[in-house]
Amino acid sequence: MKYLISTFVLLLSIHASGQYTPATEAKIDSLINLLTLEEKVAMCHAQSKFSTPGVDRLGIPELWMSDGPHGVRPEISWDSWAHAGWTNDFSTAFPALTCLAATFNPELSYKYGFALGQEARYREKDILLGPGVNIYRTPLNGRNFEYMGEDPLLASKLVVPYIKGVQENGVAACVKHYVLNNQEKWRSHINVEISDRALYEIYLPAFKAAVIEGEVWSIMGAYNQYRGQFCSHNERLNNTILKGEWGFDGVVITDWGAAHDTRQSAMYGLDLEMGTGTDGLTTSAENAYDYYYLAKPFLELLRAGEIPEEVVNDKVRRILRTMYRTNMNTSKGFGKMNSNTHSEIAREVATEGIVLLKNESSLLPLDVNTTKTIAVIGENATRSMTIGGGSSELKAKYEISPLVGIQKAFSSATILHSMGYASGPSLYGETIPTVLDADSLYKAAIETAKKADFIVFIGGLNKSYQQDCEGADRLVYGLPYGQDELIKELAGLNKNFSLVLVSGNAIEMPWIDEVPTILQAWYLGSEAGFAIADIITGKVNPSGKLPFTFPVALEDNAAHHFGELSYPGDSINQYYKEDILVGYRWHDTKEIEPLFAFGHGLSYTQFELTKIGADQKKYALNDIIFLSCEVKNSGKVAGATVVQVYVGKEKSKVERAKKELKGFKKIYLEPGESQTIEIPISINNLAFYNETISGWEVEEGAYTIYVGEASDKITREIAISVK
Numbered sequence: 001m002k003y004l005i006s007t008f009v010l011l012l013s014i015h016a017s018g019q020y021t022p023a024t025e026a027k028i029d030s031l032i033n034l035l036t037l038e039e040k041v042a043m044c045h046a047q048s049k050f051s052t053p054g055v056d057r058l059g060i061p062e063l064w065m066s067d068g069p070h071g072v073r074p075e076i077s078w079d080s081w082a083h084a085g086w087t088n089d090f091s092t093a094f095p096a097l098t099c100l101a102a103t104f105n106p107e108l109s110y111k112y113g114f115a116l117g118q119e120a121r122y123r124e125k126d127i128l129l130g131p132g133v134n135i136y137r138t139p140l141n142g143r144n145f146e147y148m149g150e151d152p153l154l155a156s157k158l159v160v161p162y163i164k165g166v167q168e169n170g171v172a173a174c175v176k177h178y179v180l181n182n183q184e185k186w187r188s189h190i191n192v193e194i195s196d197r198a199l200y201e202i203y204l205p206a207f208k209a210a211v212i213e214g215e216v217w218s219i220m221g222a223y224n225q226y227r228g229q230f231c232s233h234n235e236r237l238n239n240t241i242l243k244g245e246w247g248f249d250g251v252v253i254t255d256w257g258a259a260h261d262t263r264q265s266a267m268y269g270l271d272l273e274m275g276t277g278t279d280g281l282t283t284s285a286e287n288a289y290d291y292y293y294l295a296k297p298f299l300e301l302l303r304a305g306e307i308p309e310e311v312v313n314d315k316v317r318r319i320l321r322t323m324y325r326t327n328m329n330t331s332k333g334f335g336k337m338n339s340n341t342h343s344e345i346a347r348e349v350a351t352e353g354i355v356l357l358k359n360e361s362s363l364l365p366l367d368v369n370t371t372k373t374i375a376v377i378g379e380n381a382t383r384s385m386t387i388g389g390g391s392s393e394l395k396a397k398y399e400i401s402p403l404v405g406i407q408k409a410f411s412s413a414t415i416l417h418s419m420g421y422a423s424g425p426s427l428y429g430e431t432i433p434t435v436l437d438a439d440s441l442y443k444a445a446i447e448t449a450k451k452a453d454f455i456v457f458i459g460g461l462n463k464s465y466q467q468d469c470e471g472a473d474r475l476v477y478g479l480p481y482g483q484d485e486l487i488k489e490l491a492g493l494n495k496n497f498s499l500v501l502v503s504g505n506a507i508e509m510p511w512i513d514e515v516p517t518i519l520q521a522w523y524l525g526s527e528a529g530f531a532i533a534d535i536i537t538g539k540v541n542p543s544g545k546l547p548f549t550f551p552v553a554l555e556d557n558a559a560h561h562f563g564e565l566s567y568p569g570d571s572i573n574q575y576y577k578e579d580i581l582v583g584y585r586w587h588d589t590k591e592i593e594p595l596f597a598f599g600h601g602l603s604y605t606q607f608e609l610t611k612i613g614a615d616q617k618k619y620a621l622n623d624i625i626f627l628s629c630e631v632k633n634s635g636k637v638a639g640a641t642v643v644q645v646y647v648g649k650e651k652s653k654v655e656r657a658k659k660e661l662k663g664f665k666k667i668y669l670e671p672g673e674s675q676t677i678e679i680p681i682s683i684n685n686l687a688f689y690n691e692t693i694s695g696w697e698v699e700e701g702a703y704t705i706y707v708g709e710a711s712d713k714i715t716r717e718i719a720i721s722v723k
């Protein structure tokens with residue numbers, strides 16, 4: 001009896017505060033001492049598609065997870081990928097993360113993360129399976145739309161506040177997919193071979209920032225292999241780098257089905273195994289949850305003493321830590337779902353992320369009072385973009401289409417619409433062509449366009465298989481469904497033509513010289529139509545900047561320059577032969593003119609960058625360069641631009657990119673207004689990863705600081721020297 005009372009009292013004290021603090025570690029230790037070996041092992045793997053078991057006996061709750069990076073996924077069934085068919089799991093669809101990245105706005109990223117975390121908390125999800133920060137290496141990658149572009153600093157600066165926002169709700173963010181999951185083709189096994197320098201300088205930084213600055217509570221191991229070991233149980237990635245060098249104290253979760261071996265899962269840093277059996281309750285035993293790699297096989301090795309109990313204790317400790325931060329955190333909020341605030345944030349991110357790529361003779365913005373007839377052509381004017389795409393799919397409470405947005409904004413104009421082309425249903429893993437006749441769609445669009453003063457073509461890609469969708473890559477760089485011909489003919493019909501691309505990837509533009517204005521509108525979520533209309537009417541002045549390069553041709557892209565072994569690999573191995581020269585790093589260094597450059601984005605106003613300077617002293621380690629710059633809005637309307645600071649080193653003992661982004665700041669100015677900004681650049685951040693010492697080194701000598709509004713729009717170069 002005495003024992004029971006003491007356990008009960010202990011449990012009360014354990015659960016009483018429920019807020020994770022260093023003192024919690026003692027409680028975690030005492031819980032671990034109370035758990036049986038079976039209970040410990042059971043906590044390390046799934047009990048259903050998206051949950052792991054707790055321990056009823058001790059009042060330890062289950063952990064519940066849900067996708068995804070830009071909205072809380074509709075409830076999935078207990079033991080299959082089918083939707084559970086709930087009626088209360090509609091969510092706000094926030095813009096996809098390429099749009100968030102294009103805002104270059106860390107403060108906005110925090111608001112985004114907080115709102116998304118509120119929706120996850122409201123749905124009682126303890127782990128939100130996002131954000132994704134895999135680097136944009138090839139324009140064909142089906143999941144680029146879910147990530148934050150090609151530059152490690154941009155992704156790092158935006159992923160940290162996003163994580164802070166989500167976790168403020170007592171919901172764990174789960175940064176993914178750790179690491180080198182930069183394509184969908186052969187994702188479940190392809191083995192990536194890459195230099196340490198490229199790994200540390202390009203592919204790890206956003207994950208490192210998530211862990212060290214963002215203090216992310218969970219991380220998802222990628223499907224692919226690195227140096228012959230699966231990433232979800234990879235000794236170097238998990239033990240040496242993540243938990244060793246970075247001191248990660250949270251939980252490593254597999255991608256669904258990414259575990260392949262018991263001993264490696266046990267010994268190489270995996271803490272929580274999910275999705276190994278596609279339907280764990282229904283098919284044969286080896287699929288069942290109790291037969292997962294970290295289930296019975298793990299228990300047997302522990303019982304046999306082949307694996308020390310401390311190994312499972314460490315996993316349970318990390319899982320319990322996650323619980324004290326989430327479901328057992330008694331000070332977490334109640335969450336919020338589909339609030340007006342969330343809609344406002346979705347619209348704010350969407351309008352701040354849209355990029356004005358081209359605007360010849362300032363055709364945009366369109367005057368809502370004088371524009372009489374607009375022909376809105378293209379399937380993406382009405383096609384839903386919140387469904388499909390794979391695991392980041394959503395069941396949006398509402399989704400304003402571009403057509404509806406334009407109709408509402410131009411309420412006194414005549415808005416004509418014609419589909420122009422058709423793509424067929426958004427399916428996962430297969431494409432079913434449309435039953436509509438392409439030729440008649442095409443002709444109808446031309447006829448419609450002839451009746452209008454202004455043509456707005458809304459095309460791009462979509463969330464179908466082999467488009468912007470998980471599980472496969474695009475097969476071609478150009479637009480699908482015959483859009484190129486239609487765009488050319490429409491632009492030839494009427495110079496008052498604006499192209500709106502709804503997509504998450506760069507595309508080929510054979511008609512670039514015939515199209516006067518182009519807006520890059522991402523997957524914008526619930527508020528898509530309102531945001532696109534806000535930009536077209538000038539209600540909001542575009543300020544987005546490209547988070548990745550648009551090459552003219554696919555072979556201009558670094559990954560594709562080196563042929564099959566570089567992309568997509570030989571189906572077994574893949575070699576990142578471009579090394580550190582990813583994206584604009586490649587285009588600048590090899591002098592390959594891009595179609596549109598990283599950091600590019602126009603405005604309806606103009607800015608002048610003057611008085612650009614930095615102290616001319618000799619800088620040493622740990623010094624900070626304070627780059628100052630006066631920014632003036634010399635145009636007629638309010639707007640925002642992003643001052644970007646790149647640094648390069650011409651003479652170096654190692655190969656380097658011509659320049660690399662080392663700082664940026666977004667600034668909002670009224671017409672005629674000037675402001676002086678200061679962008680701090682730490683000398684330590686100029687270091688390169690020196691493979692001979694397996695560490696970072698700041699080379700002394702001369703460096704060049706490039707300051708401008710895009711990687712190909714540099715206003716001033718400043719020489720500095722480091723001793």
Ligand code: GLC
Nearest residue numbers: 067129176177255256391470
């Ligand atoms: C998917 C995705 C991952 C997602 C998980 C659960 O395969 O790769 O991003 O979070 O499985 O749906």
